[in-house]
Amino acid sequence: DSGVTQTPKHLITATGQRVTLRCSPRSGDLSVYWYQQSLDQGLQFLIQYYNGEERAKGNILERFSAQQFPDLHSELNLSSLELGDSALYFCASSTRTVDGYTFGSGTRLTVV
Amino acid sequence: AQKITQTQPGMFVQEKEAVTLDCTYDTSDPSYGLFWYKQPSSGEMIFLIYQGSYDQQNATEGRYSLNFQKARKSANLVISASQLGDSAMYFCAIFGDGLTFGKGTHLIIQP
Numbered sequence: 001d002s003g004v005t006q007t008p009k010h011l012i013t014a015t016g017q018r019v020t021l022r023c024s025p026r027s028g029d030l031s032v033y034w035y036q037q038s039l040d041q042g043l044q045f046l047i048q049y050y051n052g053e054e055r056a057k058g059n060i061l062e063r064f065s066a067q068q069f070p071d072l073h074s075e076l077n078l079s080s081l082e083l084g085d086s087a088l089y090f091c092a093s094s095t096r097t098v099d100g101y102t103f104g105s106g107t108r109l110t111v112v
Numbered sequence: 113a114q115k116i117t118q119t120q121p122g123m124f125v126q127e128k129e130a131v132t133l134d135c136t137y138d139t140s141d142p143s144y145g146l147f148w149y150k151q152p153s154s155g156e157m158i159f160l161i162y163q164g165s166y167d168q169q170n171a172t173e174g175r176y177s178l179n180f181q182k183a184r185k186s187a188n189l190v191i192s193a194s195q196l197g198d199s200a201m202y203f204c205a206i207f208g209d210g211l212t213f214g215k216g217t218h219l220i221i222q223p
Contacts, residue, residue: 002156033210043203045210056209090157097145097207100159108155 003027006091006104014112018079021107023091025072031055031094032074033101034066038087049074081111114139114206116214123219131191133217135204138185145207146187148178151216152200160202163187194221 003026013019025032034046036059045058049068060066063081068074078085088108092101115138125131137146148160163171163178171178179188191198199221205211 035210042215043205043211043213045212048210058210088155092157092211098162098164100147100162101211102159103149103157105156 002102002104004091004093004102004104006089006107008107009105010108010110012110012112013081015081015083017081017111018077019081019109021076021078021089021091021109023074023076023093023104025074025091025093026095026102029093029095029102030072032068032072033092033094034060034074034076035090035092035103036087037090037106038084040084041087043090046076078109083111085109086111114141114144114208114212116204116206116212118204118214118217120217121215123217125194125219125221127196127221127223128193131194131198131219132179133189133191133202133204133219135187135189135214136185137187137204137206139206139208141208146178146180147205147207147211148176148187148189149203149205149213150198150200151203157203161189196221196223 005024030051037043046060048056066076088106092103094101117136144165146163150158161173177190201216203216205213
């Protein structure tokens with residue numbers, strides 16, 4: 001157990017739908033990062049939150065949004081889903097860069 | 113913008129041999145950090161080792177060491193005495209806005 005908790009582990013939904021992925025960072029970590037891993041694009045950084053505020057944006061689509069709540073858990077909202085959004089979505093948290101970024105086990109999203 | 117290049121899509125290595133996984137990077141930042149992650153078939157991302165751009169010595173963590181050559185912009189991962197459990201995807205990454213990952217190397221350790 002890495003200490004970063006992601007739910008659900010698997011999600012199957014239809015095109016056009018909206019889903020919410022949840023992440024609880026490791027205790028004491030203020031930063032949360034979201035990544036998407038697909039066969040086409042590899043591992044891509046989506047967005048970072050630090051203590052409730054958006055800190056950095058990567059290749060995140062406009063149909064996707066995220067937020068970090070006062071208890072530091074984060075949610076990634078994916079809307080108007082397309083087949084190409086099928087991927088493994090990771091959340092990661094960190095305290096010190098030298099200690100690396102701790103990843104959750106991921107949410108595997110399948111859009112049918 | 114940062115970029116990571118991993119030129120070995122796949123590698124087969126005999127158990128107990130040493131393995132070198134190649135990674136070159138490109139960045140305009142004067143200060144940066146380099147990471148290696150392991151992703152076994154189960155899918156989780158496991159942090160292996162970190163190298164800061166101003167670190168004087170190459171990083172080591174158990175059987176993992178990082179051969180950091182700043183002038184060549186390379187950060188190769190060396191795994192000593194490979195084990196069957198080392199079979200996995202290995203990703204090199206650089207820190208900027210989040211981590212920028214390479215496409216990975218699929219390492220297979222053969223008995």
